[in-house]
Each structure stands twice: as structure tokens, then as C-alpha cells.
Amino acid sequence: MDVQPGINxxxxxxxxxxxxxxxxxxxxxxxxxxVFVGKLQTFRLANAPHFFTASYVWGEKTDSKTTIHLNTxxxxxxxxLVPFLHMVTHHDDFDDKEWWWIDSLCINLTDGHEREEQVxxxxxxxKRAKRAIIWLGEEIDEGSDCTGAIEFxxxxxxxxxxxxxxxxxxxxxxxxPEFTKNCDxxxxxxSRTWWTRVWTLQEFVLPKEAKLYCGRKSITRGKFKSxxxxxxxxxxxxxxxxxxxxxxxxxxxxxxxxxxxxxxxKPYSRGISLVSIMAYLGNHAATDSRDRxxxxxxxITPRDRExxxxxxxxxxxxxxxxxxxxxxxxxxxxxxxxxxVHLFNRYSGSTDPGHxxxxxWWAPDWRAMIDFASPVPLMASQSASPHIGNxxxxxxxxxKAKYDAPGPQxxxxxxxxxxxxxxxxxCDGVILDVIHGLGGLDGRELxxxxxxxxxxxxxxxxxGDDQTRGPRSNxxxxxxxxxxxxxLVLDRQDKYLCFHAPTDYxxxxxxxxxxxxxxxxxxxxFSTWFDQNRKxxxxxxxxxxxxxxxxxxxxxxPPKLHxxxxxxMHRSNNSDFDTLDNFLSRFHDTxxxxxxxxxxxxxxxxxxxxxxxxxxxxxxxxxxxxxPLVLRRRGAREAWQVIxxxxxxxxxxxxxxSLTKRGxxxxxxxxxx
Numbered sequence: 001m002d003v004q005p006g007i008n009x010x011x012x013x014x015x016x017x018x019x020x021x022x023x024x025x026x027x028x029x030x031x032x033x034x035v036f037v038g039k040l041q042t043f044r045l046a047n048a049p050h051f052f053t054a055s056y057v058w059g060e061k062t063d064s065k066t067t068i069h070l071n072t073x074x075x076x077x078x079x080x081l082v083p084f085l086h087m088v089t090h091h092d093d094f095d096d097k098e099w100w101w102i103d104s105l106c107i108n109l110t111d112g113h114e115r116e117e118q119v120x121x122x123x124x125x126x127k128r129a130k131r132a133i134i135w136l137g138e139e140i141d142e143g144s145d146c147t148g149a150i151e152f153x154x155x156x157x158x159x160x161x162x163x164x165x166x167x168x169x170x171x172x173x174x175x176x177p178e179f180t181k182n183c184d185x186x187x188x189x190x191s192r193t194w195w196t197r198v199w200t201l202q203e204f205v206l207p208k209e210a211k212l213y214c215g216r217k218s219i220t221r222g223k224f225k226s227x228x229x230x231x232x233x234x235x236x237x238x239x240x241x242x243x244x245x246x247x248x249x250x251x252x253x254x255x256x257x258x259x260x261x262x263x264x265x266k267p268y269s270r271g272i273s274l275v276s277i278m279a280y281l282g283n284h285a286a287t288d289s290r291d292r293x294x295x296x297x298x299x300i301t302p303r304d305r306e307x308x309x310x311x312x313x314x315x316x317x318x319x320x321x322x323x324x325x326x327x328x329x330x331x332x333x334x335x336x337x338x339x340x341v342h343l344f345n346r347y348s349g350s351t352d353p354g355h356x357x358x359x360x361w362w363a364p365d366w367r368a369m370i371d372f373a374s375p376v377p378l379m380a381s382q383s384a385s386p387h388i389g390n391x392x393x394x395x396x397x398x399x400k401a402k403y404d405a406p407g408p409q410x411x412x413x414x415x416x417x418x419x420x421x422x423x424x425x426x427c428d429g430v431i432l433d434v435i436h437g438l439g440g441l442d443g444r445e446l447x448x449x450x451x452x453x454x455x456x457x458x459x460x461x462x463x464g465d466d467q468t469r470g471p472r473s474n475x476x477x478x479x480x481x482x483x484x485x486x487x488l489v490l491d492r493q494d495k496y497l498c499f500h501a502p503t504d505y506x507x508x509x510x511x512x513x514x515x516x517x518x519x520x521x522x523x524x525x526f527s528t529w530f531d532q533n534r535k536x537x538x539x540x541x542x543x544x545x546x547x548x549x550x551x552x553x554x555x556x557x558p559p560k561l562h563x564x565x566x567x568x569m570h571r572s573n574n575s576d577f578d579t580l581d582n583f584l585s586r587f588h589d590t591x592x593x594x595x596x597x598x599x600x601x602x603x604x605x606x607x608x609x610x611x612x613x614x615x616x617x618x619x620x621x622x623x624x625x626x627x628p629l630v631l632r633r634r635g636a637r638e639a640w641q642v643i644x645x646x647x648x649x650x651x652x653x654x655x656x657x658s659l660t661k662r663g664x665x666x667x668x669x670x671x672x673x
Contacts, residue, residue: 197286343377
């Protein structure tokens with residue numbers, strides 16, 4: 001439920017004030033063209049008659065000149081809602097005896113308390129509705145032509161059944177100009193604003209039934225989901241066609257809603273993790289940024305609802321985002337939520353929003369927008385961490401690997417404290433080392449939008465000082481190779497982070513590097529990376545020296561890049577992972593999609609760092625966080641800024657505990673600002 005500041009309401013139109021158990025319902029008709037008459041009546045939600053809910057975009061405009069004439073006076077209607085009212089009063093699917101719950105009409109938006117009370121029960125309203133009516137606008141609307149889109153979606157919904165899994169028959173049937181034209185209409189439909197507003201997600205997911213309308217044409221939610229899956233299957237029949245039919249950026253909004261609906265309705269579902277769904281909605285917009293939290297209350301777990309508490313709009317956005325970290329710690333005894341600063345921070349976007357109203361450096365700033373919503377955006381989103389969670393396919397229920405950098409003992413000694421004003425946070429931990437060198441990245445398919453990186457680039461960075469002669473700085477080439485190869489895939493076989501990387505990945509990496517040195521044809525994703533990083537130093541050698549010193553006996557047949565689809569059409573019943581996972585697909589996911597840079601520290605620790613990391617930043621393990629963090633010193637006093645999460649090979653599973661016991665590492669009191 002967006003709220004526009006220019007909306008005007010006369011309190012007298014609403015004859016009473018709503019509490020937290022009642023709603024107003026509207027009944028309306030259009031006895032003559034352009035004239036709406038109606039009736040508002042208050043009901044206890046538990047005893048309300050059958051009613052429809054309306055899901056729509058409020059839009060930039062405020063009230064139109066159109067009103068609904070009530071006994072208590074005229075009720076102004078939003079400009080974006082007027083075409084919807086016309087559709088309803090002329091469509092055979094509805095009659096003037098129906099009751100409706102339409103947020104901008106049924107809530108007194110000038111009453112802040114009433115608004116908070118209605119937001120608190122919003123999920124229950126949608127769950128109790130007879131059906132949600134989703135309004136996507138007219139077929140031709142402000143330069144967007146969706147003519148034929150709904151009819152084509154009906155056709156796509158039956159496509160899987162028609163071809164019974166015959167990939168080639170399906171594809172050959174689609175290769176004609178008419179199909180492309182229809183895909184353009186669907187692309188226009190999926191480009192509309194409704195798909196990227198935070199409030200519309202639960203309006204799509206929660207109701208028992210939902211139907212999408214574009215003009216007078218409609219399709220049920222179930223058939224729409226089938227149609228979206230057909231588009232996905234048609235787009236992934238072969239690698240070169242992936243997401244060709246509908247642009248990926250607009251396709252994701254619909255596909256992600258399909259997946260969230262699956263997670264919400266799966267048997268024994270207890271809700272979805274708050275943090276995972278907020279990250280998944282990183283490409284969604286909200287008029288009031290606090291609604292990034294409140295708009296998903298109906299979808300999340302009971303524990304997460306408890307830690308949020310009742311919706312309130314008196315505290316500022318930055319206070320609420322900082323408080324969310326504190327509440328998350330109090331509930332789960334985990335600081336994994338701060339890893340999301342990696343994606344959601346002041347420097348994430350293409351422009352600097354400035355110091356005003358900034359959140360602390362240790363709290364994710366959920367106002368930041370990201371272009372692509374990944375089902376597993378961070379290591380903290382690993383499948384083994386239900387308090388964070390992710391949106392892997394429902395079939396991917398098994399996991400056998402877990403990151404736990406502090407280990408079970410040290411995680412109990414985090415000693416976390418927040419200042420009263422929520423400006424600072426304190427936590428015990430260990431400084432692993434200082435970053436000495438960072439690998440380079442080129443911009444092709446790199447998911448980085450930061451204006452900082454645009455200005456400074458992603459060139460290889462290396463300190464001019466010699467590396468410390470620590471135990472790791474003198475490793476033999478094969479040890480370096482293993483650490484580098486496993487770091488480049490975050491030591492995981494699959495993008496859902498369920499399984500340890502196999503040893504084959506090390507051999508694949510070696511073969512690919514040799515192929516680059518020998519000028520053999522290698523996938524662009526890897527070859528350009530190797531060119532950027534061949535001179536990165538590890539101890540007294542660079543990457544190319546290490547590779548040359550380790551011959552490979554096998555013929556050089558570098559594997560082609562395969563990016564496994566989220567929903568492969570065919571899957572072995574006994575397989576716990578996607579058979580298309582390989583070193584190159586994991587490398588591409590880590591380096592390109594997640595924009596991670598290969599790093600080496602003064603003492604020779606190898607790992608991966610955020611693209612905004614710099615030499616001189618530290619790699620630390622906070623005892624309250626399962627993932628190592630890259631931190632930067634701020635100011636004269638010993639204060640630290642969170643840059644993002646880091647992978648530190650050999651320190652991801654509690655190894656630091658033995659170092660502290662042996663006195664090799666000391667506990668440090670971190671002051672995060």
C-alpha cells in the first residue's frame with residue numbers, strides 16, 4: 001500500500017475510525033458514464049461478507065477529478081484507479097452487489113493510527129478475500145502496447161502439456177515471427193510498474209485466488225505461473241537462447257513471484273525468511289522505504305514477524321533499518337544480516353545519495369536498488385542458514401556444506417552491544433590479516449552498479465610492500481593452486497551453496513589457465529579474467545608463474561561455459577545437484593554475477609573480496625557472524641566500516657578457534673560505526 005503525500009481526504013467521508021479488527025468494504029456502481037455511486041460499510045474482519053481485493057499501482061499522480069458519491073460525501077479516486085473502476089462496472093465478471101476492499105478508498109489515509117492498524121492486518125485481509133483482482137492497466141497505456149499478451153499467456157500456459165517435455169518440438173513450433181511479436185507484447189506487460197512495487201508481492205501471493213486483468217482480458221494466477229514457466233523453458237532449451245524471449249530484467253519480476261508463491265504454498269510452510277525476501281525484492285520500489293519491511297509481513301516466518309513488531313511510521317527509515325539488525329541479533333543470536341551491507345549500502349548505486357539520513361555502516365540500507373534479484377545473493381544466504389534463507393528451487397532441499405567461520409564455541413562469545421541511539425555496534429572477533437593484493441575485473445556482464453567502481457575501476461591492485469613472511473606466504477605451487485581454485489568458486493559445487501566443491505574443479509582451473517597461456521580458445525568469461533590477474537602476486541610468485549610450474553598431463557579441452565538454469569527440465573531422481581554445474585559456471589557466478597575479486601593478504605591468506613575492497617582493508621571474523629567480513633578503518637578512533645562479506649580459504653569452518661587457543665590470534669573488540 002503506497003501512500004502519496006498529495007492525497008486529500010475529508011475525514012467526514014469516513015463515519016468512524018477503524019481499530020485493528022475491523023475493515024471498511026466498498027460497494028459501487030456506475031449508473032451513468034463517468035458517475036460512480038457507492039456505499040462504505042464497516043465490518044469486523046472475522047465476520048465480513050465475501051469481498052474482492054484490488055491490487056494496482058497508485059502511480060505518480062494524486063487524486064483525479066473523479067469521485068465516488070457516498071451518503072457521507074464525495075470520495076476522491078486516484079487517477080490510476082479510475083480505469084479499473086470503469087472496467088469493473090462494465091465487465092461480466094462482476095456486478096454491483098459485490099463488496100470490495102480497495103486500500104486507497106477503504107482506509108482513511110489522513111489518520112496515521114488507522115493506517116498503522118490496517119497495515120498490521122493487511123495480510124489477513126488478503127488471505128480472507130474471495131479473490132484478488134490484479135489490475136495491470138489498459139492494453140494500450142502510456143506508450144506500452146500489450147495487445148494480445150493475455151491471450152498469448154493462455155497459449156503458453158498449455159504449451160508444456162501440448163509437447164509433453166519434447167524440447168525440440170516445442171522450440172521448432174516457436175520459431176516464427178508471430179511468436180516473437182507476441183513475446184514483445186508479454187515483455188511490455190511484464191515491464192509495467194506493478195511487477196516491481198513492494199506491496200504488490202503479498203497481494204499476488206496471499207489470496208486464495210487471484211486473477212490478472214489487462215483491459216478486459218484476464219488470466220488466473222495458476223495459468224499465469226504456468227505461462228511464465230513455459231517462457232523459461234523455451235528460453236533455456238539451449239544455452240544460446242537463455243532468456244532471449246523476454247528480457248531478463250523484466251522476466252525476473254514475474255518469475256520471482258512465481259517462485260515465492262511456490263515457497264509460500266509448499267506443504268508445511270511456516271513462512272519465508274524476512275532478510276531473504278527483502279534481498280530478493282532489491283529491484284522493487286517503495287514510496288516509503290519502511291514498507292520494504294512492512295509490505296512482506298504476511299509472507300515471513302512467525303519469528304521474523306515477532307522481531308519486527310507492530311508496524312509504525314513514527315521512527316525514521318534509518319533508525320528502523322538499524323533497529324532491524326539489533327532485533328535480528330536479539331532473536332537469532334546472529335549478525336549474518338550485516339553481510340547484506342555488501343549489496344545494500346550508500347555506494348551500491350550509480351549516484352551518491354549523500355550523508356543525510358544515512359544508516360550506520362554496519363546496517364544494510366535497504367533503500368539501495370539492485371538490478372538483478374539472485375535467489376542466493378551472498379554466502380550468508382547459504383542453504384544451511386534458515387535464519388537468512390534463500391530462494392533455491394523447492395527440489396534443492398538437501399545440503400551438506402556450511403560456512404561457520406567463528407565455529408560453535410567462539411560464536412557464543414560475540415559480546416554484541418548496540419548504543420542507545422543505534423549509531424554504533426560493538427562485537428568481539430579476530431583480525432585475520434590485511435589485504436595485500438586484489439585481482440582485476442573487466443566490466444563485461446559484471447553485476448556492479450557502484451558509482452565508486454565506475455570512477456575508480458576494477459584494475460588489479462597490489463601493495464608495493466613485500467608480503468609478510470608468514471607460514472602461508474611460502475606455500476608450494478600446488479597449495480597456492482588449490483587455495484585459488486577453491487576461492488574462485490567459494491568452495492562450493494553449486495550456486496545454492498549446498499555442496500563442497502569437488503577436487504575436479506582444481507584440475508579444471510589448471511587446464512583453463514594453461515589454455516590461456518597457450519593461446520587456446522577459452523570461454524571469454526575466464527580468458528579475460530586470466531589476462532587481468534596473471535601478474536597478481538602470491539608470495540614470491542605471480543599467478544602465471546604458479547600455473548607454469550604445475551604441468552597438466554591431460555590434453556587441453558577447456559569446458560564450455562554452461563550457466564545452469566534455475567529449473568532444469570530434466571533432472572535425475574537421485575541427483576542432489578544440477579548436473580550442469582561445473583567449474584566455469586561456478587566461476588562465472590562468483591566473479592561476474594557476484595562481482596568478487598580474488599584477494600591475497602599479507603600473510604598469504606587467499607580468498608574473495610567485494611569489488612569495492614581495497615588493499616589495506618582488513619579481513620576479520622566477528623564471532624557473531626558466520627561469514628568473514630572485509631572492514632575498513634574510519635576516523636582517528638579505532639572504528640570500522642563494513643565493506644562486505646569475504647571468503648578466506650582455510651578459515652570458513654571454525655579454524656580460527658584453535659588459533660585463539662594457541663595464542664596465534666587475539667580477540668579484538670570491534671567498534672562498528
